Amino acid sequence: MFMKILSCILFLLILSSSVKAQKTGILSGSVESNNVRYSKDEKTGALVPDDKFGSNNYLKLDYLWGNISAGLQYEGYFPSIIGYSNQLDGSKITNRYLSYTSSQLNVTVGHFYEQFGSGLIYRTYEERSLGINTAMDGVNASFTPVDFFKIKGVWGRQRTYMETGESNIRGGDVNLGIQELLHLSFKVDLGASWVNKHEDYTGPEEDFPKSVDSYAYRVQIEAGNFSLYSEYVDKGIDPSIANGFRREKGEAFLLNTGYSQKGLGINLTLRRIENMDLRSEREATGEVAMINYLPALTRQHKYALALLHPYGASVAGEIGGQLDIYYSIKKGSALGGKYGTKLHFNFAQFNNLKEGQWASPGDDVLFSDLSFDLTKKWTSKFRSVISYVNQSYNKGKIEGGSDEIIKSDIIIGDLQYKFNRKAALRGEVQHLWTKQDELNWVMGLLEFSYAPKWTVFASDMFNYGETDIHYFNVGGSYSYRSTRLALGYARNREGLQCVGGICRFVPAYTGFNLSLTTRF
């Protein structure tokens, strides 16, 4: 009933605004198509499915007409590429929406993405590279009556792979600007959110919590060079497969602080989470039906060997933090040279929780990562990045099955030479030393580019410690304006693929890949 009323309101808004809207609307959209043809590879034992092809496709269309927009997303998996859930299968219009936007009011009916605070309690989003789309189908509204007050609401059901889940979710969020209210010289925002999910239960337990309420409170301060953000989440009792039917509340605490001035930036983040897996489906595991967003707060590395042992947040319980320091050595100084030198230091560590002691880390280090980068431009044509990384990955505690801790040292050199305004050559050399797991690795990459359209590259990641397997990758790309076509042939290692600290497991595969992305 509520939904119907809202649809009516929205329709009226559309009618009233169409009078002053533009005469014609604008159609825009994007296409993304990723295709793989698998080949047999005895060396890695890569699986070759019966159907030797994998193809993930996305078409998005949006129509903008004054304050009104409407759109859809079509997805086609013929079938989905190895590593993606096999429930992403076939094709259909997975998302569609109609929305009205003005400076004060924003209403969307259909599929929408929304975030409360930092997303610790609620975030619906799309991450195609991991096969994640947690959009809700329902109504999303936000209202800003005065510039220091904003209220948002969401209600509906969540997308689960190609279908829609059965539980109902609703939530609200308010944000209050204290600066405007009290005429302070710096920005202070207070916020609070509430999220409820209700899922039917037909099991034998009488007092099973079918309805779960969670609350979050936050503060944000931006005062000149200083910034601070903190959020606390109180999650209701929510027994599910993902948390082993734990009959306890969940809790999250986040603190971000930063100081920065020209040439120097420092950032410290601390976070403690316990029993924070929150999903719209009690039975769901994997990359589906997540209501909140819990990324690993560690450095997102850009080089292959530093990504060999990636960490995803331990949502059952972890405590830790990270420190980042960015620094520029001035141009013209002895160390800075003509173009200046950039330094970046990062240290992150997460431990298990200690029973009974809220603020103390437990005895097991789950993951630690220390890195130092030096980026220097020597001449207008030549620049280099030198990087050192030290990681400790508690394989036993993270993946289970052993008590192995992988300790590694990695050195990376990344050099680039520009021949002229169009042609450039880039090379990477990386080495990883460890006495555990598959022992030592070496990696090399060469990339030649001719701007603005062409790139070709070849790389090889070689495990000479134990397996003697070469993970090669050769390919090229062509870009013209908003279109990019990439072609390659690669041997992919079995392992975790992570984006934004959320990881999925990808089995080994070898094959040709072709991808096309464009917007119009």
Add this chain to the structure above:
Amino acid sequence: MKKQLVIMLFVVIPLFTQAQNALPELKVKSLEGKDVSIKDFLSEDKAIVISFWATWCKPCVNELTEIADVYDEWTEELDFVFLAISVDDTRSTAKVKSMVNGKEWPYTILLDQNQELKRALNVSTIPHTFIINKKGEIVFQHQGYTPGNEWEVYDELTKLK
């Protein structure tokens, strides 16, 4: 058969459509935590360059570093506003301000944490760079970064002078 047809459709559609040139109304955050719209930056005498980036995206950071090195020279001869819109999510949004200051980047930084603007502009991968003329129309765009792309941006801005 249906499969092939659909895949064909994906490849053919872009050939028959024209680039859109309007900006959506959506709000993003400034580094000071204020809501702003990219339309607020439209003015009679300045073009706008928009670059979608993230702290963890290597080509994005390379592009912005290269442009930062020649930025002063560019601003001497050309009138433009450079908006570097970060799509970092909670994992790394907090680092944006420190990184930008630490690297001494001269751009106007905006935050699109849940990628609403990125989605509305139909950007699938980053970096993605747009040039908007004084009328608010998208007159140039480029997906990805190869060293030297920055000079294409420069040439396009010169044409708008």
